[in-house]
Amino acid sequence: MSSxxxxxxxxxxxxxxxxxxxFYFPFDQEGSLYYFCGNSLGLQxxxxxxxxxxxxxxxxxxxxxxxxxxxxPWVHYHEFLTEPMAQVVGALPHxxxxxxxxxxxxxxxxxxxxxxxxRRNKILIExxxxxxxxxxxESQIRYHGLDPKETLIVLQPNQDNDxxxxxxxxxxxxxxxxxxxxxxxxxxxxxxxxxxxxxxxxKLAHQYGCRIGFxxxxxxxxxxxxxxxxxxxFAVWCSYKYLNxxxxxxxxxxxxxxxxxxxxxxRFTGWWGHNKIDRFxxxxxxxxxxxxxxxQLSNPPILPMACMLASLQMxxxxxxxxxxxxxxxxxxxxxxxxxxINHSKIKILTPINxxxxxxxxxxxxxxxxxxxxxxxxxxRIIADWREPDVIRVAPVPLYNSFQDVFYLYDSLKSxxxxxx
Ligand SMILES: *Cc1c(COP(=O)(O)O)cnc(C)c1O
Numbered sequence: 497m498s499s500x501x502x503x504x505x506x507x508x509x510x511x512x513x514x515x516x517x518x519f520y521f522p523f524d525q526e527g528s529l530y531y532f533c534g535n536s537l538g539l540q541x542x543x544x545x546x547x548x549x550x551x552x553x554x555x556x557x558x559x560x561x562x563x564x565x566x567x568x569p570w571v572h573y574h575e576f577l578t579e580p581m582a583q584v585v586g587a588l589p590h591x592x593x594x595x596x597x598x599x600x601x602x603x604x605x606x607x608x609x610x611x612x613x614x615r616r617n618k619i620l621i622e623x624x625x626x627x628x629x630x631x632x633x634e635s636q637i638r639y640h641g642l643d644p645k646e647t648l649i650v651l652q653p654n655q656d657n658d659x660x661x662x663x664x665x666x667x668x669x670x671x672x673x674x675x676x677x678x679x680x681x682x683x684x685x686x687x688x689x690x691x692x693x694x695x696x697x698x699k700l701a702h703q704y705g706c707r708i709g710f711x712x713x714x715x716x717x718x719x720x721x722x723x724x725x726x727x728x729x730f731a732v733w734c735s736y737k738y739l740n741x742x743x744x745x746x747x748x749x750x751x752x753x754x755x756x757x758x759x760x761x762x763r764f765t766g767w768w769g770h771n772k773i774d775r776f777x778x779x780x781x782x783x784x785x786x787x788x789x790x791x792q793l794s795n796p797p798i799l800p801m802a803c804m805l806a807s808l809q810m811x812x813x814x815x816x817x818x819x820x821x822x823x824x825x826x827x828x829x830x831x832x833x834x835x836x837i838n839h840s841k842i843k844i845l846t847p848i849n850x851x852x853x854x855x856x857x858x859x860x861x862x863x864x865x866x867x868x869x870x871x872x873x874x875x876r877i878i879a880d881w882r883e884p885d886v887i888r889v890a891p892v893p894l895y896n897s898f899q900d901v902f903y904l905y906d907s908l909k910s911x912x913x914x915x916x
Pocket of ligand 1: 599628
């Protein structure tokens with residue numbers, strides 16, 4: 497069977513195939529484009545507009561009364577998101593809250609979980625951490641009067657493959673563990689696409705008495721997560737990448753149950769963290785809610801929450817287990833096809849082992865320049881370019897097909913052949 501036939505057969509056997517029709521794809525005169533940027537901005541579900549229009553309608557009809565009279569009353573709108581979001585990340589409902597945006601939540605979590613002492617004051621991060629995370633972390637360090645140069649420890653990659661192995665994490669913790677206050681790791685490295693083992697790293701960090709948090713920007717809605725059982729202290733993630741909730745939409749935050757009643761943790765607070773039963777009595781005395789809800793600051797924006805509700809519903813319908821299975825099958829198919837291109841320029845940066853990758857595949861074009869990416873664009877493929885020589889693609893199980901993956905491979909192959 498040819499690879500094209502194989503892709504057609506895989507699509508026919510795919511039980512999630514029908515979800516693809518429930519999204520808007522960007523298009524040009526020739527039709528829909530091939531979209532592989534779900535790791536950057538997820539596509540718009542067709543039902544999202546209905547959810548947003550409902551809120552605009554309720555606002556026009558009820559105005560202030562919409563807080564209680566809207567079809568989905570605004571005062572507790574975020575609660576509609578809690579259960580489906582908790583399912584996506586494998587948490588208990590009271591461990592999860594949707595609020596703010598990702599970097600804001602990261603700051604709030606560091607306020608609570610980075611409490612540098614005299615001896616234990618360092619933060620351990622992965623190499624090539626996302627810039628925003630790094631800026632946030634360094635500013636927190638300075639906020640405590642410390643110097644990032646001395647306080648930030650960076651996990652180094654293996655020399656031969658750019659990954660951070662669990663042995664590396666273990667050795668680093670053995671060396672610095674007693675000085676590390678907080679370990680902060682992305683679940684999938686945005687550059688290599690390596691997925692770190694949350695249970696293993698969490699266990700190691702806790703063995704050395706460190707607090708540990710994960711940035712799940714590239715993990716939520718992508719990996720099969722089990723935050724409650726794995727037990728990190730906190731996690732944060734955005735919803736506009738794999739969670740298809742629209743540009744700049746709200747973010748998620750997880751605080752493990754063991755901290756649910758710990759009101760002594762330092763934290764920045766606002767009225768939305770106050771006991772919701774009598775929030776509107778406007779008492780001067782703050783009475784924090786238990787669990788993740790107690791970290792809320794503000795009356796949240798309903799329109800992006802409506803986008804999120806529409807999208808999370810699709811995740812509930814599809815199920816994370818099924819999505820993860822299809823995602824692995826898509827990326828495995830892509831990797832196999834790429835490996836069959838006998839071209840010295842191509843190097844797959846992403847781990848071949850299923851457990852060590854998410855939906856993203858990073859392809860390094862050694863000695864190549866951006867022209868290959870531009871040619872892909874001319875072939876109507878939307879991918880992502882990282883200087884100096886990496887193309888990132890994310891076959892997303894909710895809306896990408898095996899035929900999409902075949903088309904990507906086939907186009908890349910002819911471009912490389914033309915370029916010699
Ligand atoms: C996408 C991403 C961000 C973006 O942060 P925002 O606050 O949503 O702008 C931060 N960190 C990581 C790891 C990301 O992948």
